[in-house]
Amino acid sequence: MADSRKVGVLGGGQLGRMLIEAANRLNIQVNVLDAAASPAKQISAHDGHIEGSFKDASSVKKLAQACDVVTVEIEHVDTHMLEEVAGEVAVEPSWKTLRTIKDKYAQKEYLKEHGVDVAESEDLEGKGADGLKAVGERFGYPYMLKSKTEAYDGRGNFVVRSEANIDAAIKALGDRPLYAERWAEFRMELAVMVVKTKDGVLTFPTVETVHEDSICKLTYAPPRNVSKETTQRAQDLAKKAIGAFEGKGVFGVEMFLLKDDTLLVNEIAPRPHNSGHYTIEACPLSQYDAHLRAILDMPIPASALRLREPAIMLNILGGKTPDSHLKVAHKAYESPNASIHLYGKGDARPGRKMGHITVTAPTLSEAEKEIQPLIDFVDDQRG
Ligand code: ATP
Numbered sequence: 025m026a027d028s029r030k031v032g033v034l035g036g037g038q039l040g041r042m043l044i045e046a047a048n049r050l051n052i053q054v055n056v057l058d059a060a061a062s063p064a065k066q067i068s069a070h071d072g073h074i075e076g077s078f079k080d081a082s083s084v085k086k087l088a089q090a091c092d093v094v095t096v097e098i099e100h101v102d103t104h105m106l107e108e109v110a111g112e113v114a115v116e117p118s119w120k121t122l123r124t125i126k127d128k129y130a131q132k133e134y135l136k137e138h139g140v141d142v143a144e145s146e147d148l149e150g151k152g153a154d155g156l157k158a159v160g161e162r163f164g165y166p167y168m169l170k171s172k173t174e175a176y177d178g179r180g181n182f183v184v185r186s187e188a189n190i191d192a193a194i195k196a197l198g199d200r201p202l203y204a205e206r207w208a209e210f211r212m213e214l215a216v217m218v219v220k221t222k223d224g225v226l227t228f229p230t231v232e233t234v235h236e237d238s239i240c241k242l243t244y245a246p247p248r249n250v251s252k253e254t255t256q257r258a259q260d261l262a263k264k265a266i267g268a269f270e271g272k273g274v275f276g277v278e279m280f281l282l283k284d285d286t287l288l289v290n291e292i293a294p295r296p297h298n299s300g301h302y303t304i305e306a307c308p309l310s311q312y313d314a315h316l317r318a319i320l321d322m323p324i325p326a327s328a329l330r331l332r333e334p335a336i337m338l339n340i341l342g343g344k345t346p347d348s349h350l351k352v353a354h355k356a357y358e359s360p361n362a363s364i365h366l367y368g369k370g371d372a373r374p375g376r377k378m379g380h381i382t383v384t385a386p387t388l389s390e391a392e393k394e395i396q397p398l399i400d401f402v403d404d405q406r407g
């Protein structure tokens with residue numbers, strides 16, 4: 025037994041599942057709080073799991089009582105109970121960090137206060153259609169309307185293209201707490217996984233992310249046609265942003281690289297992140313290994329976060345038929361350098377993250393060549 029401490033995770037989705045894959049290799053028991061057959065629980069047979077919701081205070085308390093360290097794979101959790109139990113069990117990252125980050129507007133105000141550049145934003149809570157119109161006059165069109173809370177995979181975003189679009193925006197998001205962001209004219213999107221340990225802040229390499237309909241589609245490590253100076257600047261900015269928050273673990277930092285090479289932080293995730301999946305095959309330590317080691321105060325050599333080989337990650341989303349995602353996986357079997365991950369989720373709604381594929385190769389162009397037929401196939405399966 026390498027470690028007798030038990031880790032509790034709020035949430036049992038694919039991130040929890042991949043965290044358990046890493047924990048299993050180290051004999052670390054992970055207790056998951058989520059529904060019975062959640063993806064993470066499927067690969068972890070022991071009686072320490074808790075059945076319930078990570079939004080439910082009593083379930084969170086039950087989990088905390090059964091663990092030495094509590095962490096999250098999703099930020100939309102009950103942070104009040106985490107605050108309450110923080111005296112008895114380690115909560116990593118801090119409940120304060122989770123509370124700030126889970127509200128995207130509060131998160132961005134906090135980043136600004138700490139000298140991190142973000143897109144200009146305006147609070148629209150309670151301001152109705154008039155508020156949206158006034159913001160359109162101030163920011164111009166298009167602008168991005170966003171829900172402050174419960175937002176992921178673009179479910180919570182609406183592009184307001186003109187004044188004529190405001191009714192549709194209200195229809196789509198009107199019952200949620202809203203804010204607006206000025207449109208970022210980005211050249212590309214970059215992301216950095218940051219690791220916060222008891223000793224300091226480390227970073228994985230900078231990657232390029234490609235989103236379609238506000239959902240991550242591809243990750244390129246390293247980014248295409250970006251200078252070393254810029255990738256270093258992105259790592260420095262990510263480090264600065266995460267340095268402003270309390271607690272240990274990995275954090276995903278999404279950024280916009282603007283046409284004039286300026287970097288803005290788009291948003292932060294206080295947990296493993298889609299843009300870090302490539303680390304499983306491409307780096308000596310994955311983001312999941314790093315998260316466990318960080319929250320358990322285990323050693324993390326900085327050079328273990330390096331890129332061993334260029335990599336491209338392609339998400340497998342639910343598509344036009346209920347088995348589209350399985351067809352993509354089958355197609356990938358023919359690809360010699362493709363590592364296929366399926367998440368064990370139930371129904372495949374269009375756009376739902378069902379799995380991913382990572383191709384690594386000695387050069388990025390070789391990886392691009394190998395993954396292109398899979399990208400074409402994914403495009404063909406789109407719902
Ligand atoms: P995630 O699944 O990463 O949590 P999310 O639902 O929180 O996503 P955002 O990260 O806010 O959504 O936005 C999703 C995508 O929409 C971004 O990656 C980017 O492509 C686009 N986007 C977001 N904000 C802006 C903006 N201000 N200007 C231009 N594009 C934007």
Ligand code: MG
Pocket residue numbers: 175176177291
């Ligand atoms: Mg988000």
Ligand code: MG
Pocket residue numbers: 278291
């Ligand atoms: Mg995002």
